[in-house]
Amino acid sequence: MGIHNLAKLIADQAPAAIKEGEMANYFGRKIAIDASMSIYQFLIAVRQNGENLTNDSGETTSHLMGMFYRTIRMIENGIKPVYVFDGKPPQLKSKELEKRLERRTEAEAEKTKAADAGDGEAFDKFARRTVKVTREHNDDCKRLLTLMGVPYVDAPTEAEAQCAALVKQGKVYGVGTEDMDALTFGADVLVRHLTFSETRKMPIREYSLTKALQGLGINFEEFTDLCILLGCDYCDSIKGIGQKRALDLIKQHRNIETILKNIDKKKYAVPDDWAYEQARQLFKVPEILPADATDLKWTEPDEDGLVSYMVKEKGFS
């Protein structure tokens, strides 16, 4: 997921693009957040004895717990979050998704084995690998957000692409995510560690795309090709080319076509049917909602509705 080693490359080659700060700096700021990614993290992390938290009817509540407290924390700090939900993944990602499904199926079997063997530790490990965000998880969270007066957006495809679009459209200040590909989608401001900075001793790290491009000495088109060389979700990369060689090659040849004409293909095997052009298109013109299709409004929470939903329906206290 994301762009392989991009954070490290920027830290090494364009350190001026990174600014460290604290929660208070974001008071009054609107921030787009990948909802599906957050939910996934909550489902993986919020567990007890290897199982998600559930209410009396057996419905999972880990995602609601996580999203509820995290969102409250942000609002308390004056941040206005807008959550963006994933739509249909693009075709190019299907290979990657197939792989993930395969791994989940495998983990499912291992989980059962561990349960039979009474191996709690292994069960725990494999249970985390079987996590999948479902329609129900998403719907629960949308319901919660509505009651909290926090807006959300349904992305046509990739949530990160839509988050970046909101930045470009001037609707939010930046994207709050751990996933560096928000930059590749053209978000000028990416904020990492936005939420766990207070609980843990991790400073908030803000990445500026503009400054990264300046520091690396390349333009945005070249940056896109650089990200593809580093390794993205949409196609393979060239074995033997990592952060250093990728940046050198881009600086020297400015695009992948020219690089391909000039590198020694015996040393660096180019993948068969390399779909770098399609990947490039996905980053350049991803499917996103036009500015007038999203209306972001933050309102007062519906307290009665929240109590009714969380306490009565979902068993919170």
Place this chain on the structure above:
DNA sequence: ACTCTGGCTCAAGACGAG
């Protein structure tokens, strides 16, 4: 000497009681 790979590890959210 530098760079990349692939092996391994670990943690993963948020809160508050003690």
Place this chain on the structure above:
DNA sequence: TTGAGCCAGAGT
């Protein structure tokens, strides 16, 4: 699953 960090080993 992800990512990050670390380290050994091999390729350039």
Place this chain on the structure above:
DNA sequence: CTCGTCC
């Protein structure tokens, strides 16, 4: 700070 609990 660490650890147990949240549901």
